[in-house]
Amino acid sequence: MALSITDRCVNCYACQDVCPSDAITQGSTQFHIDALACTECTGHYADPQCASICPVEQALLDGQGHEIHPQGSLTGIPPVLISAPLSMQATSNEQSPAAP
Amino acid sequence: MEMIATSGKPQIQGCSASRCGTNDDGLSGMPESVRKQVENHPCFSEKAHHHFARMHVAVAPACNIQCNYCNRKYDCSNESRPGVVSEVLTPDQAVRKVKAVAASIPQMTVLGIAGPGDPLANPERTFTTFSRLAAETPDIKLCVSTNGLRLPEFADEIAKYNIQHVTITINCLDPEIGAKIYPWIYWNNRRIRGVKAAKILLRNQLKGLEMLVERGVLVKVNSVMIPGVNDHHLKEVSRVVKEKGAFLHNVMPLIAEAEHGTFYGLTGQASPTGRELRELQDSCSDSMSMMRHCRQCRADAVGMLGEDRGQEFTLDKLESQEIDYPAAMLTRKKVHDGIMALLAAERSKSTATGSGSIKPPALTSRTPTPTPEGPSMLMGVASKGQNLVNQHFGHATEFLIYRIGPNSIEAVGPRKVDLYCGGANDCPEDDDEHNRLQGHLAALADCKAVLCAKIGFGPWQQLEQRGVAPSSEYAYEPIESALRAFYQELLSQGAPLKTRADLPLSNQVVA
Numbered sequence: 001m002a003l004s005i006t007d008r009c010v011n012c013y014a015c016q017d018v019c020p021s022d023a024i025t026q027g028s029t030q031f032h033i034d035a036l037a038c039t040e041c042t043g044h045y046a047d048p049q050c051a052s053i054c055p056v057e058q059a060l061l062d063g064q065g066h067e068i069h070p071q072g073s074l075t076g077i078p079p080v081l082i083s084a085p086l087s088m089q090a091t092s093n094e095q096s097p098a099a100p
Numbered sequence: 101m102e103m104i105a106t107s108g109k110p111q112i113q114g115c116s117a118s119r120c121g122t123n124d125d126g127l128s129g130m131p132e133s134v135r136k137q138v139e140n141h142p143c144f145s146e147k148a149h150h151h152f153a154r155m156h157v158a159v160a161p162a163c164n165i166q167c168n169y170c171n172r173k174y175d176c177s178n179e180s181r182p183g184v185v186s187e188v189l190t191p192d193q194a195v196r197k198v199k200a201v202a203a204s205i206p207q208m209t210v211l212g213i214a215g216p217g218d219p220l221a222n223p224e225r226t227f228t229t230f231s232r233l234a235a236e237t238p239d240i241k242l243c244v245s246t247n248g249l250r251l252p253e254f255a256d257e258i259a260k261y262n263i264q265h266v267t268i269t270i271n272c273l274d275p276e277i278g279a280k281i282y283p284w285i286y287w288n289n290r291r292i293r294g295v296k297a298a299k300i301l302l303r304n305q306l307k308g309l310e311m312l313v314e315r316g317v318l319v320k321v322n323s324v325m326i327p328g329v330n331d332h333h334l335k336e337v338s339r340v341v342k343e344k345g346a347f348l349h350n351v352m353p354l355i356a357e358a359e360h361g362t363f364y365g366l367t368g369q370a371s372p373t374g375r376e377l378r379e380l381q382d383s384c385s386d387s388m389s390m391m392r393h394c395r396q397c398r399a400d401a402v403g404m405l406g407e408d409r410g411q412e413f414t415l416d417k418l419e420s421q422e423i424d425y426p427a428a429m430l431t432r433k434k435v436h437d438g439i440m441a442l443l444a445a446e447r448s449k450s451t452a453t454g455s456g457s458i459k460p461p462a463l464t465s466r467t468p469t470p471t472p473e474g475p476s477m478l479m480g481v482a483s484k485g486q487n488l489v490n491q492h493f494g495h496a497t498e499f500l501i502y503r504i505g506p507n508s509i510e511a512v513g514p515r516k517v518d519l520y521c522g523g524a525n526d527c528p529e530d531d532d533e534h535n536r537l538q539g540h541l542a543a544l545a546d547c548k549a550v551l552c553a554k555i556g557f558g559p560w561q562q563l564e565q566r567g568v569a570p571s572s573e574y575a576y577e578p579i580e581s582a583l584r585a586f587y588q589e590l591l592s593q594g595a596p597l598k599t600r601a602d603l604p605l606s607n608q609v610v611a
Contacts, residue, residue: 010173011188012217014162017224018289045289053286055163055172074166076283081366 001063002038005031008059015050140209142405146393146511149405150487151439154210155201157194158185158400159225163217164286165247168363185216185400191228196418203428206435212243215399220250230261239429249301251308259315266312269322272330275299280329313345320348325372338384350391353377374515375546392513404485476505480544481579482552489574489582493555494521504587509580515543537562544568551582
């Protein structure tokens, strides 16, 4: 099985640096996991490394396609507070290299 | 106006053993070797920041902790605060950019790596950049800022590349408080949360601080003041980090706006007011030197503190440039020598007057002889740089706050405000004028006066109503002599000695 990265990725390189299988590469707008190379860190570490360092919620999916870090699980921000200001961020994020 | 000078604390009135006015830039208690190391460093010396520039290169995007005041999603070109950048650079691009900036802004003396993540969470990119710069641009000082988690691991590497200045952000010593600031860390290949995470982080920060001090590296400690979370604790932080050898402590106000998308911004955590920040800095300052001129720069800032010229040096503009660095170094040396001569002259002048204040002869005619006793008061200054009163009140995006006593002038720090007037097509009127001025009035609430190059009638009136005396009489004069002269002028009018019936007693300056 392999993990995968969504368009929430902010291109911070953190996952690529810690991946023991060199399965992660930078694409034009975000990082990607090579499904054939990804081992979910079995045999290397107790937890998948990308999922242990990724700072962004909803950016990683497990082998079944489920979000590993749902909203609020990393920042502690209650999802109800995120929903409103996210729309405000949409305009501010235009220049972000991570913006989808 | 608040009562500032009633207790007669030595640090406020005149000299104390460790500090005397701004002309010592808070470094008077330091050995000569330390002074030499920081005298041209805009972030480590208050004096230097009026003349020397700095730049950050954003080669370190990854981070290994989460802070509640940070949003890793937020990259933007027009926000000015830590952790924000418009483009991440490779080490090679960073070196090109440093050379281009060094050649066109010769007063740039300092290169820092400060993110947008944590430099030590990107060791490869960070140290490749440092090792190339150490070899190719030897006249530039290298600095790094870190959260400290991996500092013990890299203390030797930092010393190896002659990185003489390190800033560690230490927000608390108590893991229970830490757990309210840091939701998680990445450590030993695991994500660790809560008090356990904070314990590891804080242990490594202090251990790293000690290791750097042992290796002769100058360490500044940054703390973010978060009201209700760590504000009462920071005095203790100041004492402990000083004891462990940090030479400067920089307490910065929390920046928390909902639109930044941070935990603190979205949950309504309050930021400290300018006055709260100053009071905390004052309460720490007897335990160590406090940095008060921090502008909380972006991780890709370029130029003088408070200025950002990053847009002049974007990657597309750098591509075609080839810099002859040895030639640039010659020009740079001339510029640096010129500034150092100017600073030396300022210093000897202030030593000659023996008071820490500069008083050019031209001003003596309207400056009454300073009295040995008198009140101390805060004043704000609108300045675009060069240590001059040279900005229109309406164009200011920050006011420099100074504390003036009978024998001393002390920089208390900048306070940011939103632009009041954006030019002829943006001239605020009536209600709008009133609304836009609120931030300015709040920033100057504990000040007795404000000096600027020019000021409109509306703001003038409102300031006066609040007991803040505006003046544009000292336009384009050096800040310190202007402050000294206006202080004397106010004293001779008896202004601060009187109480004002229209203000609460707690807002009065009393001699």
